[in-house]
Amino acid sequence: MAEHGQKRYYASEHYPLPADEVETARLNLQHQVIVQSFENRLSLVPVELKSGDRVLESAAGTGIWALEFFQEMKKNGIILDVECIDISDRQFPAKYPSNIRFSVHSVTDLPAEWSARFAYVHQRMVLAAMNETRWRQTITEIFRVLASGGWVELVETEAKHCHFDAGPSSTKLQLIQFGLYNDKGLRGDTGAYLPPLLEEIGFVDVRCEVRHSPIGQSGEKHIGFSGDEWGQVWRGLKRSIVEAGGYGFVKSSEEYEQLVDESVAEWDTNPDKVYNIYYTILGRKP
Template identity: 30%
Template sequence: MASSSAEASARAPTTGSVAAPAVSIDPALNLDDDRDSAYDSEIASYTTSLATSVTAYKEHAGRRFHAYKEGSYIFPNDEKEQDRLDITHKMMEVAFHGPWRAPVKNPKRVLDLGTGTGIWALEFADQHPESDVLGNDLSPVQPRWVPTNVRFEVDDIEAPWTYSDKFDYIHSRALYGAIKDWPKLIDQAYENLAPGGYAEFVDLKISMQSPDNSVTPETSIGQFNSTIVGLAQEMNQEMDPGPKLEGWMKDSGFQEITVKRCPLPMGTWPKDKHLKEVGAWMYLQTVEGLESFGAYLFSVKLGWSKEEVDVFCAKVRADLKNPKIHGMLEV
């Protein structure tokens, strides 16, 4: 499977600050701290219900999927998928010569959209101890023990944002297949960005590319790719957001937009040393992720069994190992 990806970072216009209005507290709300067991039981019932709804995972074709707002994200959240996401983090880091591109300096509030395993948020927080980093995701798969300047929450980033304070830096990466309304998401990022702050979006174009046309519709990898894209589009899931990021950011009002692109070969076939390394990581995350990409779509949308999914993925792996087939994406 080849993907193409585009990254855009942009700065919010700098404007004069406006003082927050004074807030008065209704004396009737200034209650004492006495609690009884009935009150605590009621609160516990709500939190237990939430925890159950978030962790009651579903299974398709032998892979585990998130439960919160089921179907809004078509990839698994199990341990194997978490490993793939961490490999993808490394691939992006190699491609861009670092884990982020926006020229942020001492940001106080940072938001990582769809944080996944939380690896980016944790790395950023480690290198920016002055920052408070928030990562949100549909699945609570992030580490429980984290630095004091990091926290994670379960949230749907396509729902209305209710943050009381704006962010100096908003980061998003690899949300293809997860967002139905990209312009709305980017509008919300713009509205929640502090004056002079930065937003950075890194994402993919899943539709296949091949510099020598060696990926044909007859190859298993070509069939896999076109099927995934077609099924996701039927579900109104945008699989090719990368090349559209710049336009969406312009439409939202961002200024000083910068777009950075880098080829992502699917294997070590390029002669360029840097692209060989990028290609090695891309190959690894693709081989690891074939069932991740197809498990939900093939089993739910096509009714395939786990065995049928496994057989198809085995054929695609054979294509990936074929030195005469050169799949490529762009990041």
Template identity: 30%
Template structure:
């Protein structure tokens, strides 16, 4: 595994990204997560394994051509980011690449437009939630330097804007609202974080957010970091 062709490791995912890559390159693909709950049935040249990106197997050193991770920004503290980046450079072959993708939902790089009021409330709530979990909400602007400090070269950062509603496609909006519904209990336990002191007020907030995003041209920043392990 990983000794021939292009062998990415997909960190923390349902396997959607890995499946897309499989359609482009018939290579050995490995997906890992801390739980197998969301693993799809593996296809040819695919395997899904339960591992933590903070402690990859010892025998994975210099094994992969690409390591890909996405959507862990509000799960990792600064120390965890350093650890996983260190594990990724260890797991890569010389000349291999790491690719990190994150939705900057707290606008840590700032915004070139005025954030509407309902959305501003959710950003404030997320920042408060990060504080309760010892997570730095402004870690993204620091990741390029962290990649360099770990030994990566050719570090690049790409900024994209994804519309939450794009014509008839409202998938990003629905995904965001579903994520907030999943956090409802935790948010209410903390007093609502300005989004509502009970379920009725919280649900009313989500309805207002739905309306605000559907009636505007709101976009969320999507950030992509790529970096190479030296030869």
């Protein structure tokens, strides 16, 4: 767990979460939570990939999804050609198979030579950086780089209709999130917003799968985030929230840390009341 006073590294002004070792551990845990939420499936795309197919993972982060998906397909005798991109290389793995490549790119501006290259594009948890302009650029670029018949899979959470207000402190934290998203012009209603956007840009067979994941669970069978694990998200957001003035709820870094501590206690004592909503949104390029 990150110490409260630990200095964090941030790779982008657009993306409010850090890109450091603490965040690497949180992202790997988040990967497990999301995969578990979708019945331990790494992918929901209804396509039979074959050896040599090209796959793009956008917002690859630590690369954990790409590494696991590559190995899963390899066990079935399918060797994919996987391209992983992110806006920072700070969290890329040190070792990976030669059929996987990592590079620094923004999904809003992919290389021109990638047009119609990929059979499948996977992207996960970028909503905290995405206003309507960047979402439109992102979906347009993904559509361009997909080959005809290729699929996109977007995995996101709900940030508008939230359910982690277990008491007075976590309710304040939830209101702070609404203030942050409104301030930055971000779309929190990803489940309602993204499917029509995909259809507008040209995708067909668009659909959305929804799952709930508890917060505050602990014990031998780990389901969802524990209170402290969910609190790590909010500790990572501290820079953006404090620099914005605390949205009327906190005035200093110390007050914010106290609010997160109090929220963690509320989540851990009310695990039946709080949960995250995850969406998997699918679309096919004609």
